[in-house]
Amino acid sequence: MPKVRVQQFHETDDEFHELGGLQVIDLTEVELTALQDHDGEITWLEGRRGYFGLADEEHVKK
Template sequence: MPKVRVQQFHETDDEFHELGGLQVIDLTEAELAALQDHDGEITWLESRRGYFGLADEEYAKE
């Protein structure tokens, strides 16, 4: 699973708010594809029960 830098969000009153700082997490190929398919927009990931967006196009360096 690739390590990817993401930002997590929560939704209130049709607005998105950041939850904490940037995170480096292991994503499955399906999760990564879902985020990339939305061109960096905030995306619901069912498997993680939350909204996420890619922080940048680069994979995190270990």
């Protein structure tokens, strides 16, 4: 699974608010594809039960 830098969001009253700082997490190929298909915009990831957006397109080096 690729490690990528993401920002997690919380939705209230049709607005998104950042939850904490940037995170580096392992995404499945399906999750990464979902974020890339939405051009890195805030996207619901069902497996993680949350909203995420890509902080950058590059994979984090190990």
